[in-house]
Amino acid sequence: MDIEAKVKQIVMDKLGVEEAQVVPAANFIEDLRADSLDTVELVMAFEDEFGLTIPDEDQERLRTVGQAIDYLKEKLG
Amino acid sequence: MSDLSNKVVVITGAARGIGFAIAESFCKAQATVIIIDLMPEAVEKAVNALKGNGTKAFGYTGNVTDAAGIEEIFSDIVGKHGSIDCLINNAGITRDNLLIRMKEEDWQLVMDINLKGSFICTQKVFKHMMKARKGSIVNMASVIGLMGNAGQANYAASKGGLIAFTKSCAKEFAARGVRVNAIAPGFIETEMTATLSDEVRAEYARIIPLQKMGTPSDVANLCLFLAGDSSAYITGQTIAIDGGLTMQ
Ligand SMILES: NC(=O)c1ccc[n+]([C@@H]2O[C@H](COP(=O)([O-])OP(=O)(O)OC[C@H]3O[C@@H](n4cnc5c(N)ncnc54)[C@H](O)[C@@H]3O)[C@@H](O)[C@H]2O)c1
Numbered sequence: 001m002d003i004e005a006k007v008k009q010i011v012m013d014k015l016g017v018e019e020a021q022v023v024p025a026a027n028f029i030e031d032l033r034a035d036s037l038d039t040v041e042l043v044m045a046f047e048d049e050f051g052l053t054i055p056d057e058d059q060e061r062l063r064t065v066g067q068a069i070d071y072l073k074e075k076l077g
Numbered sequence: 078m079s080d081l082s083n084k085v086v087v088i089t090g091a092a093r094g095i096g097f098a099i100a101e102s103f104c105k106a107q108a109t110v111i112i113i114d115l116m117p118e119a120v121e122k123a124v125n126a127l128k129g130n131g132t133k134a135f136g137y138t139g140n141v142t143d144a145a146g147i148e149e150i151f152s153d154i155v156g157k158h159g160s161i162d163c164l165i166n167n168a169g170i171t172r173d174n175l176l177i178r179m180k181e182e183d184w185q186l187v188m189d190i191n192l193k194g195s196f197i198c199t200q201k202v203f204k205h206m207m208k209a210r211k212g213s214i215v216n217m218a219s220v221i222g223l224m225g226n227a228g229q230a231n232y233a234a235s236k237g238g239l240i241a242f243t244k245s246c247a248k249e250f251a252a253r254g255v256r257v258n259a260i261a262p263g264f265i266e267t268e269m270t271a272t273l274s275d276e277v278r279a280e281y282a283r284i285i286p287l288q289k290m291g292t293p294s295d296v297a298n299l300c301l302f303l304a305g306d307s308s309a310y311i312t313g314q315t316i317a318i319d320g321g322l323t324m325q
Contacts, residue, residue, distance in 0.1 A: 035252070037207070037249070037252070037253065041207060041208075044204070
């Protein structure tokens with residue numbers, strides 16, 4: 001499975017949203033109704049899935065589905 | 078007796094005293110019991126004393142103020158037993174003195190173990206409970222954290238802090254199905270209180286409505302209740318177990 005598909009799957013699992021909602025522009029908090037703890041859980045799930053550590057200061061850069069995919073591609077690429 | 082046979086319970090500072098009594102009660106209730114305490118020999122001795130009759134008791138040497146060590150212990154427990162369903166933050170100390178004579182080290186040590194230790198263990202366990210979407214955390218406070226006591230300003234501040242910490246965590250964790258409550262024991266018969274003179278005991282009996290000190294198993298019974306599903310709708314509370322001493 002590629003990064004994009006894995007990220008979408010994690011977002012669907014953690015936030016309980018439909019695949020159709022998980023578009024690149026979707027903001028986790030505003031569009032997908034994540035609370036602050038959900039965003040922490042998402043980051044932890046990305047870390048587990050992709051075996052990397054996402055520093056606190058980088059979490060600002062992961063506000064949307066697209067940003068998360070880009071970030072992970074950059075780190076893993 | 079409540080059935081906790083599918084629960085994994087971790088108790089800090091459980092090599093003796095109240096923590097050990099709690100461990101014994103959970104063993105009787107068929108839970109998987111894991112104790113954490115400072116000295117390897119004391120941990121081994123306690124685990125051996127808990128074993129028998131098919132009990133599932135395990136021990137780790139650890140210090141609640143050592144975040145990396147606690148993280149490792151919890152990961153190991155989850156790896157071996159699948160989950161941590163209940164954490165009892167019981168490790169605690171006193172360093173009593175009148176405030177005017179209190180050394181900064183004694184203030185700091187009590188804060189580090191009683192308050193920061195509970196923060197560290199709670200943070201590390203919540204990582205696992207959050208994923209499991211369930212769990213119960215019990216913080217061992219004290220009536221001194223509610224009433225204050227001359228000669229125990231450091232201890233009172235740490236236990237009062239722990240009660241406020243309990244409420245904040247209960248609010249933060251509620252949406253994840255994780256409950257957090259505090260217990261405030263009054264005067265409990267332990268090695269610590271065994272040395273009290275008859276005079277002091279008589280004075281306690283005079284001010285306690287139920288006219289006697291409590292036992293570690295009184296505290297353990299409340300832990301069983303708070304750990305299990307019987308208390309599923311209770312979170313953020315501080316329950317005094319004090320013979321009526323602090324009733325309002
Ligand atoms: N005994 C009472 O009357 C009473 C009353 C109210 C509250 N409490 C609270 O109940 C708890 C247990 O008290 P107790 O009377 O059984 O005390 P205790 O001294 O008999 O036992 C405490 C245990 O905690 C362990 N411990 C200390 N520091 C630790 C650390 N940094 N990391 C890991 N373990 C550590 C000790 O080795 C010991 O085994 C404490 O939090 C205490 O404040 C006790």
